[in-house]
Amino acid sequence: MKKLFLFLFILQAYGADYSTIRDELLLADDQAHGVTRLNQVSGNKDFRQLVDGKIWFLSYGTELYAYASESVDDTSWGCAWRAIQTTLTAYLRGVPTFKELYETYGGRPFMQEQLDELYPEYKDQQWLAPHETWNMWSDPVIGKMILHSLGIPSTLVSLNGIAPSKSPKVTDVTIDYKTFRRLVLQHFRKGGSPVMIDNSSYAMNILGAGKWGNHLYLLIGDPHLNFERDANPLNGLYVVELDRDGALVELVYPMIKNHFDPESYRAFNTFGNQNWNLLFAE
Structure with a gap:
């Protein structure tokens, strides 16, 4: 509840001066929440078949948000x-809506205030805020x-180096990659929250992990879903x-038919050799 009050305070302080979602992107149909909750699907036979013997630790309270x-x-x-989200x-x-997140946190004043506190070394860099670009991007x-603004500790991790942004x-x-493998298993073993990952082209979440020998298994929550999709x-x-070494051995995706952009999951073909930005919340 305290974190919700913090969000409402920040929305009041920053939201009024920031850009809004463009009218042509607003839809008449309202889906109030994400596409699935892990604690509700955990007993599903198809979900158990997907994760059993592979994913040992899950972030069960997660709700996956998608396009x-x-x-x-x-x-x-x-x-x-x-x-x-x-x-x-x-x-x-009560997770902030997409519109609330973008309009509250996408402008330069908010970013600059946070960066001054977290990363004072950034001052010599050239950068843009989401409200300053047409595609309205975000990143870890x-x-x-x-x-940080909500009082939630986190660690910003670069795998192999900082991905462009x-x-x-x-x-x-x-x-x-070897350190990543140990870190992600430890994170979920301790009941960790979803890990945000981004290679500068595609962002998604790791929702759970497991291992067998030298092989790592990751449960991915991928937001790149078709506009027209069923409710599976x-x-x-x-x-x-x-x-x-972080190269793909196998990808098992039961509802691949509802996916929008195959390049998002193909990013795992050479996961261990790419630069990724990752956000581990504590």
Whole structure:
């Protein structure tokens, strides 16, 4: 409840001066929440078949948010905002809507205030805020600032190096794939929240993890869903198996027919060799 009050305070302080979602992106049909809740789908036979023997630890309280919900058509540009919403479901009973997140946190004044406190070294960099660009993007750096403003500790992690972004190029720590494997397993073993990941083209969430030998299994919550989709509770959920070097061994995606952009899940083909920005909330 305290975090909800903090959000409402920030909305009042910053929201009025910021850009709004463009009219042509507003939809008449309102889907108030995300596409699925893990604690509701956990008993589903098809979900158990997807994760059993592979995913040992899950963020059960998660609600996955995806494209074209909450009366906003964010297809092809809003995946990072959706990944932030998914992360927040672990902390807030009432998650801010897409429109509230964008209009409250997408402007330069909010970002500059947070960056001054978190990463003072950014001052010499050239950067843009989401309200300053047509595609209205977001990324884990903005996710970190949102969590910080709500009093939620988090660590901004770069896998292999910082992935390109319009945000300042900042990170808390840079790691290799071997360290990532250990970190992500430890995070979910302790009951961790969804991990936001972004390679500068596609953002999504890791919702759980497990291992077998040197192979890592990740349960992915992917927001890149078709505008027209059925209401299957497994939408956006798939498991990737990565070898000891982070290359894809297998991807199991029951509802792949409802996916919008296959390049998002193809990013896991060479996951361990790419630069990724990751946000681990504590």
